[in-house]
Amino acid sequence: HSTMDGKEALQYLEDRRTTGLSLPDLVLLDMQMPGMTGFEVCVEIRKSFEQEHAQLPIIMVSSRTPADTVAIKSFHAGSTDFLGKPFSPQVLRHKVKVALDTKQEMAIWASMAHILREATDRVSSAEVRAKEADSKLAPMQLSSTDQEELRARMEVAELRAKRAEQELAEMKEKQRHQQQLLAQL
Numbered sequence: 001h002s003t004m005d006g007k008e009a010l011q012y013l014e015d016r017r018t019t020g021l022s023l024p025d026l027v028l029l030d031m032q033m034p035g036m037t038g039f040e041v042c043v044e045i046r047k048s049f050e051q052e053h054a055q056l057p058i059i060m061v062s063s064r065t066p067a068d069t070v071a072i073k074s075f076h077a078g079s080t081d082f083l084g085k086p087f088s089p090q091v092l093r094h095k096v097k098v099a100l101d102t103k104q105e106m107a108i109w110a111s112m113a114h115i116l117r118e119a120t121d122r123v124s125s126a127e128v129r130a131k132e133a134d135s136k137l138a139p140m141q142l143s144s145t146d147q148e149e150l151r152a153r154m155e156v157a158e159l160r161a162k163r164a165e166q167e168l169a170e171m172k173e174k175q176r177h178q179q180q181l182l183a184q185l
Helices: 006-018 038-048 067-077 089-137 144-184
Strands: 027-030 058-062 081-084
Touching: 006 038, 027 038, 038 058, 038 067, 058 067, 058 089, 067 081, 081 089, 089 144
Parallel strands: 027 058, 058 081
Antiparallel strands: none
């Protein structure tokens, strides 16, 4: 979807939110628009709609100079990336791809974090139940087979939690690497 000015862009986002539709995958925002500057629109998007850069990437474009100064100002306004005009379509496609890939990685990371929290909660709950069972069953003395089965279940729960922690660490490293790549662009 394209809009012609900042107020129209903000209204479009508001309409999507109020109707329960998701926000767009990415915003390509020119700094020079009628009514509001791209900086003002970007600040408002971050304030009112989505603070997380990876959830709603904003690529700002401008022909203003010096480009480095304008880029820094765009980052302070909340943009995810910046592209000076004129630019080649290949560079724009690359920046859009990186932003969308980062968004996807972040979604995976959020999912992994959720899985890790659930696994940690399950392990904690299992540990509590195991301790309660130990205290109740201590006078009865579990058979060696039951003890082995209980130990095996605890080991499986601990392995799953460790695996989830490792996967989360790997996702964090990938995210850090992608952020470094974005910073280099």
